[in-house]
Amino acid sequence: MPNTAVPPQLKTRLMDYAVLLRLNRPIGTLLLLWPTYWALWLAADGMPTISNLVVFTLGVFLMRAAGCAINDFADRKVDRHVKRTKDRPLTTGRIHPWEAVALFAWLCLVAFLMVVFFTNSLTLYLSFGGVVLAFIYPFMKRYTHLPQLFLGAAFSWAIPMAWAAEAGEVSRLAWLLFTANVLWTVAYDTLYAMVDRDDDLKIGVKSTAILFGDGDRAIIAVLQSLVVLILLLIGRQAELGYFFYVGVIAMACLFIFQQHLARFRERDGCFKAFLNNNWAGFAVFLGLVIDLT
Template sequence: MKSSVINRSVDWRDRLRQYVYLMRLHRPIGIFLLLWPALWALWIAGNGRPDPVIVAVFILGVVLMRSAGCVINDYADRRFDPHVRRTCDRPLAAGRVTPGEALILFAVLCGLAFVLVLFLNRLTIALAFVAAFLAASYPFMKRYTHLPQAYLGLAFGWAVPMAFAAQTGAVPAVAWWLLLATLLWALAYDTMYAIVDREDDLRIGVKSTAILFGRHDRLIIGLIQLAMLAVLAWVGRLAGLGEGYWAGLLAAAGFMAYQQWLIRERDPGRCFQAFLNNNWLGAVVFLGILLDYL
């Protein structure tokens, strides 16, 4: 009897651990990459004083939706991941979580996120349905287009118009420009990420910008980064931001240069390091916005 109780306890803890791994909560980089554009938008929309309740809703919503995105991504890739070195040990790929469990977890996470959105206005609720569609459909894009990284940028960037809608009740032009900057940013950093898997993706028939760009990948990433900086500069002009913001953009340019140095030999480990470094890039842009309003 005592042994049975202990086994059930161990099983419960193991199931919870596998769900944490499936949601990638042990690797929060995706949460930060989704969160920074939302915070950029909230602070600009709120003129440096966003509603604390709205900020809390968005932070929790980011955690939930990023977790849901990881779950549905692994469900979509459950037949590909066992053949990729970086992903073969994921819970679904390794058979430690069933596809049915993954779908239930995805539905629960989306349901919780939707409950959070109900605290916001009608426009934000309407935009949330678009966000849910983008999150659910993104994992399947790599089967049909070499630009799934751009689609990811749209999915991650959709928090921007939602933030403006929640804070102001409208989505002005500056919000769409900030969405474009976020899309360009994701296109750059996720291409760095895709370089890590390029050989495996070619072998199993998965599409990516790393494959599409080929030997011109570094050049194109650099051009995308410059375009992102230009769009962020225009956002600063539209929003009337000053010296603190420009200092943040200068720091962001420094991180972009460092990332180019990291990926110069296309070493998978260094490319992954460059991808992770984008957390700091997003942070300094937010710090610039924060300091300018202060």
């Protein structure tokens, strides 16, 4: 029988690409996916079209992978000084910088073509903003202590796009949802940045975790509170019911749990608090789906 096993060299190469695109760590995709689904379900009043559901699900996957590729390209020299990232394929030279840039461009092109062929002109125009945000975010940590704010905008841009695809416009509710998600992203990515704070201080990389200093947990709590309040406002304006509010309350309870996990500001606790945000986003989505159904 012919040997159909993947050659070891090719297998290693594919594994390096998977790590570069974070296929082994879906948390970023999920954190991007839940708010996109919030927008689709709200804009469609509970019945998003199959085509939009497929386009935006695949788009989230593609753009998150593209963002990881350009992020590692931007950080290829500093990642070697950070404990969590020193073994990444681009940092160690197992993947060349031009390959990361080429993957970023190819993934963005595929996502763009899906928008061109399966959505409307407003969504198409908005997509250019998404590509710009995905490209510039990784470089912001060299120039500002607020790179998490740029990540928030990048992670939230799918909201007006999804709304435009479903409703043909971007309403005030969509921008309220966008604002809530930007604040939420800043909160959870600050928890993520607290994991690397000691290393970042040594190499001069900026973040909100460094900017907030000893006030980090308090400011995160304020941001999380604002997220809950804006979601409650959205529920009132959209005339949503009991189940949506249960989902938002569940998110608030998970935020309190995250504060507990990060109470000592230890790497492991902060990282667990960051990961817990997946369930916070899912809780709101589940409540929204049940309510609109």
